[in-house]
Amino acid sequence: MKNRMPIVLLVLAVLGCLAPLAGLYPVFLMKGLCFALFACAFNLLIGYTGLLSFGHAAFFGTAGYVAGHFVKVWGWSPELGIILGAATSAGLGWLIGGLAIRRQGIYFAMITLALSQMLYFVCLQVPVTGAEDGMQGIPRGHLFGFIDLSSDLTLYYVVLAIFLAGYGLLQRVVNSPFGQVLKAIRENESRVLSLGYDVDRHKLLAFVLSAGLAGVAGATKTIVLGFETLTDVSWEMSGEVVLMTLVGGMGTLLGPVVGAFVIVSLQNYLADKVGAWVQVIIGSAFVLCVLALRKGIVGTIAARLQPKAINA
Amino acid sequence: MNTEHILETRQLGKDFKGFTAVSGVDLQIRRGHIHALIGPNGAGKTTVFNLLTKFLRPTTGQIFFNSTDITSEKPAQTARRGVIRSFQISSVFPHLTTLDNVRIALQRPLGTSYYFWRSQNSLNQLNARAMELLELVDLALFANKAAVELPYGRKRALELATTLALEPELMLLDEPTQGMGHEDVDRVTALIKKVAQNRTVLMVEHNMKVVSQIADRLTVLQRGRIIAEGPYAEVSSNPQVIEAYMGTVDTELQGAH
Numbered sequence: 001m002k003n004r005m006p007i008v009l010l011v012l013a014v015l016g017c018l019a020p021l022a023g024l025y026p027v028f029l030m031k032g033l034c035f036a037l038f039a040c041a042f043n044l045l046i047g048y049t050g051l052l053s054f055g056h057a058a059f060f061g062t063a064g065y066v067a068g069h070f071v072k073v074w075g076w077s078p079e080l081g082i083i084l085g086a087a088t089s090a091g092l093g094w095l096i097g098g099l100a101i102r103r104q105g106i107y108f109a110m111i112t113l114a115l116s117q118m119l120y121f122v123c124l125q126v127p128v129t130g131a132e133d134g135m136q137g138i139p140r141g142h143l144f145g146f147i148d149l150s151s152d153l154t155l156y157y158v159v160l161a162i163f164l165a166g167y168g169l170l171q172r173v174v175n176s177p178f179g180q181v182l183k184a185i186r187e188n189e190s191r192v193l194s195l196g197y198d199v200d201r202h203k204l205l206a207f208v209l210s211a212g213l214a215g216v217a218g219a220t221k222t223i224v225l226g227f228e229t230l231t232d233v234s235w236e237m238s239g240e241v242v243l244m245t246l247v248g249g250m251g252t253l254l255g256p257v258v259g260a261f262v263i264v265s266l267q268n269y270l271a272d273k274v275g276a277w278v279q280v281i282i283g284s285a286f287v288l289c290v291l292a293l294r295k296g297i298v299g300t301i302a303a304r305l306q307p308k309a310i311n312a
Numbered sequence: 313m314n315t316e317h318i319l320e321t322r323q324l325g326k327d328f329k330g331f332t333a334v335s336g337v338d339l340q341i342r343r344g345h346i347h348a349l350i351g352p353n354g355a356g357k358t359t360v361f362n363l364l365t366k367f368l369r370p371t372t373g374q375i376f377f378n379s380t381d382i383t384s385e386k387p388a389q390t391a392r393r394g395v396i397r398s399f400q401i402s403s404v405f406p407h408l409t410t411l412d413n414v415r416i417a418l419q420r421p422l423g424t425s426y427y428f429w430r431s432q433n434s435l436n437q438l439n440a441r442a443m444e445l446l447e448l449v450d451l452a453l454f455a456n457k458a459a460v461e462l463p464y465g466r467k468r469a470l471e472l473a474t475t476l477a478l479e480p481e482l483m484l485l486d487e488p489t490q491g492m493g494h495e496d497v498d499r500v501t502a503l504i505k506k507v508a509q510n511r512t513v514l515m516v517e518h519n520m521k522v523v524s525q526i527a528d529r530l531t532v533l534q535r536g537r538i539i540a541e542g543p544y545a546e547v548s549s550n551p552q553v554i555e556a557y558m559g560t561v562d563t564e565l566q567g568a569h
């Protein structure tokens with residue numbers, strides 16, 4: 001179990017490198033990878049700490065706006081835009097997390113939702129985001145000032161590297177001394193408290209890490225698509241990441257990646273065929289998952305392969 | 313303040329929205345003792361534990377640990393002083409292995425619990441000690457089993473090992489033998505006596521046989537108030553106690569002598 005982590009990372013890296021050669025459209029892959037990282041970051045909370053955040057779009061979208069603004073208006077190179085975007089989201093995570101973690105269960109979810117809705121209205125009102133028109137025409141620019149990212153394929157490999165770095169970091173977090181405490185908190189919070197751990201501070205650190213990585217995902221997506229809109233800070237986006245994680249399998253490292261690609265594919269391929277019905281189909285897929293595959297796609301497969309697997 | 317006492321409370325009280333669960337409790341726990349807290353259902357025993365470990369904020373009164381006022385501390389702070397509790401309902405980490413359960417406790421003094429960048433292999437140094445603790449409670453064979461798969465009695469034993477892992481100066485056990493079969497009760501009783509040799513134990517216990525065997529002193533709680541305090545022989549012959557509480561377990565009482 002412990003030695004499997006680097007192998008999973010390696011397999012993902014190889015698959016990632018080969019995917020465009022297999023004829024998959026790079027922009028679709030990049031979008032998938034950004035959502036996969038977003039879902040993995042979210043999974044650190046719901047799957048490994050037992051916290052349901054219903055406001056994660058705030059971190060995804062904010063980083064997108066920050067990166068977009070600095071790259072477009074101030075001419076920053078994309079990696080600096082992404083770093084600043086992620087740092088902003090981490091800071092925002094510290095604020096929102098700090099207010100929310102004192103509450104339990106559904107109250108925690110409600111506070112994260114309320115605070116992210118406040119942020120949505122701020123984004124709707126301030127001129128810098130372009131409000132309902134969004135922020136358009138964000139250039140991809142040059143990585144480190146000299147690698148031209150205008151080619152989809154070049155940008156794809158950069159996005160793949162960002163995803164693998166983020167994913168690797170999350171793997172490490174989950175399998176670190178800190179990750180052990182998080183899992184214990186998920187399992188039995190008062191017991192952890194009674195052993196002398198400051199549970200709130202551990203939760204807050206997990207929240208900040210999750211928000212920061214959600215920010216990396218959101219900022220990267222903005223660079224990829226060249227625009228940022230209110231969709232990314234909306235509550236629907238917060239719901240979508242919950243959906244991706246549950247469909248794939250929360251509390252598994254691969255689940256959110258699978259879930260994100262399943263949902264993004266459904267959206268991509270169905271949108272022009274069935275129009276608005278795509279929401280209904282995705283909703284049904286979700287219900288099906290909850291009823292038939294309670295552990296999500298990956299969780300169910302893992303349980304089949306290893307009936308006594310310990311969920312760690 | 314008497315330094316002979318590891319723990320003292322003064323006029324400790326707790327109201328739940330007008331309902332007084334605990335009131336005017338003056339507890340004195342002597343260092344090195346096994347002290348039993350007994351009383352009928354709903355007497356307020358668990359509430360006292362929650363107050364002592366800061367899981368609840370007292371409405372009135374003060375708590376002193378080693379002569380320091382700890383009344384307004386947070387639970388984790390008090391735990392780090394060496395006051396570790398167990399819970400009335402078995403309280404393990406169900407989907408972690410038995411070994412990992414104990415390691416969670418052992419890990420805390422390392423001070424690396426925020427190190428999210430470090431590999432958990434750094435915790436392997438704790439395995440030997442964790443196995444020792446599991447052996448102590450007869451769980452070594454189950455080290456790699458998920459805690460959720462253990463039978464109830466074994467879960468309680470695991471909880472005890474986890475509590476012991478932190479070498480608590482004062483150990484609070486809320487009904488450690490509850491729900492156990494005869495053999496398990498005897499084993500756990502012997503174990504508590506053994507581990508109490510270099511620490512203080514405060515335990516809630518309904519089984520009078522256990523209390524008579526290992527408790528140095530006991531405090532009887534009824535409707536949130538202390539009605540008797542002293543060694544077993546004295547308390548068990550107190551007419552008020554017999555009427556209020558022990559009357560109901562008369563047969564057990566005699567059986568214990």
Ligand SMILES: Nc1ncnc2c1ncn2[C@@H]1O[C@H](COP(=O)(O)OP(=O)(O)OP(=O)(O)O)[C@@H](O)[C@H]1O
Nearest residue numbers: 328331333351352353354355356357358359360400
């Ligand atoms: N959080 C709470 N809110 C309201 N009332 C409570 C709360 N906790 C305990 N009580 C009440 O306080 C009283 C004392 O409860 P407590 O659990 O301390 O009793 P106990 O002595 O541990 O009983 P038992 O032997 O059944 O474990 C009970 O009447 C209980 O209903």
Ligand SMILES: [Mg+2]
Nearest residue numbers: 357358359400
């Ligand atoms: Mg109780």
